[in-house]
Amino acid sequence: MTVLGQRALNRALLARQHLLERASLSATEMVGHLVGMQGQAPLAPYVALWTRLSAFRPEELARLVTGRDVVRGLLMRGTVHLVLADDARVLRPLVQRVVAAGYTGHFGRRVGGADLGEVAALGRKLLEERPRSRRQVQDAFAERWPEHDAEALSYAVAYLVPTAQVTPRGVWGETGPARLTTLDGWLGRPLAEDPSLEDVVRRYLRAFGPASVADVQAWSGLTKVRDVVEAMGLRTFRAESGEVLYDVEDGLLPGPDVPAPVRFLPEYDNVLLGHADRGRVLPPGRRVPLPPGNGASRGTLLVDGFYRADWRLHGTGLTVTPHGRLATGQRAEIVAEGGRLLEFLGAGEAEVRFGGI
Structure with a gap:
């Protein structure tokens, strides 16, 4: 297999991320191409799009956010991402076990004997009534379960129930607290019942490849995906470390000496x-x-x-x-x-x- 050095992988990544040359795409097209954007800092995606697009204005993404065409919530690696509405319906079920495991990893010792099924059910009911902040959920849980750690339980809602952060948070020029509602309720559509990991892997490679199985797992947070990746018939390269790198057939591979702008x-x-x-x-x-x-x-x-x-x-x-x-x-x-x-x-x-x- 052809060996790709770090500079070759760097230039491939920059080309696929549209960081070698700004793209003439819409914000919708770019968010979809990237399979989502980190969104812990609500306004960060605006700068991320500006640095990748040739004619981006913040109002374009703000309209998508307020129109619910894009949505922010816990997704890959259990972190907040901004994704297309249709992608949220696929990605959240696909990574749900990762997100849920993140909760037990962080708060397991504080949960005690609380029934997390009951916690999730009450959390969903509260968010279906109206969007609520975590503190508002915590207050409701403290009243329902005074013998348990209400703060720890309040975090469970975003991890165990697919949720979305509602506007005006994440809207350019506006401010607002982090409030949650159910993801399916915010989108007005049910989540996908049988999401395709293969489709998501191909999209990841188109935006981040060539990449190893470990890379796919690090990006998504999923584990045990080797059998899926190896069965997809992808083209392969080898890293200098000897690790196998997988890629889509049409993935961009500029030379390692292609100039990269600031x-x-x-x-x-x-x-x-x-x-x-x-x-x-x-x-x-x-x-x-x-x-x-x-x-x-x-x-x-x-x-x-x-x-x-x-x-x-x-x-x-x-x-x-x-x-x-x-x-x-x-x-x-x-x-x-x-x-x-x-x-x-x-x-x-x-x-x-x-x-x-």
Whole structure:
């Protein structure tokens, strides 16, 4: 099998993520192509789309959010993702056991003797009545089960019941608390009864491949998918480590020396988190930062295709903090692209500065 080095895998990933060249696609098409976008920080997907699309405006995604064409909820790896409504119907049943296991892993010791079936049933009933915050659910549980840890039980609802975070949270220019309702109720349609893992794997590879079985599992959170992947008849390569990499037949494979422009990424972008082997983007020893916040105010920076700096928006401008020395040309490119980001964020009069090194 052909061996693909880290730079070749880097360029393949950037091409498929539309980070080598911005795409002339709609926000709907891009969200669907990416099989969802990290959404813990509610406004992060706006920056993620801006850096990938040639003519994106935040109002486009805001309309999709308010129109329920896209939805935010716990999905891959048990983390909050923004996905197309139709994809949410498929993905949540597919990863439900992963999401549920995440709850017992985090809160198992605090649950005690509570009947989680009853907890889920009351949680669903409460959310079907009206969208509620976790604290409102907690108060209801404390009244129903005063002998148990109501706070721990309140978290169970999002994990055990397929839910959606409702607007105005996640809408550009608006604010609101994190409130939940049932996913099928928010979408007005039932969830898929027999979702196809094979279809999701192919879509993942089209946006993230070539990738190993471990990569597929790291992205989705699922386990024991090797037999499924190996039976799909995919084309194969080999990583420098010797691991087999799987791919769709039409997956983009630009050369390792194709130039990669500077790209600003938001918090938690899946290009940094979508593989078990993150060396195709992260330099040795570098971890993905996981800052708190609402999004669209900080993130990471790709230089020559790799994570080489962090950025943060503040009152006086945008500060870029490199992890090492940058060439003069790279700094100039960062300033130019940072200026475009500031304009997108509505801070076009601010300046791009360098901090740290």
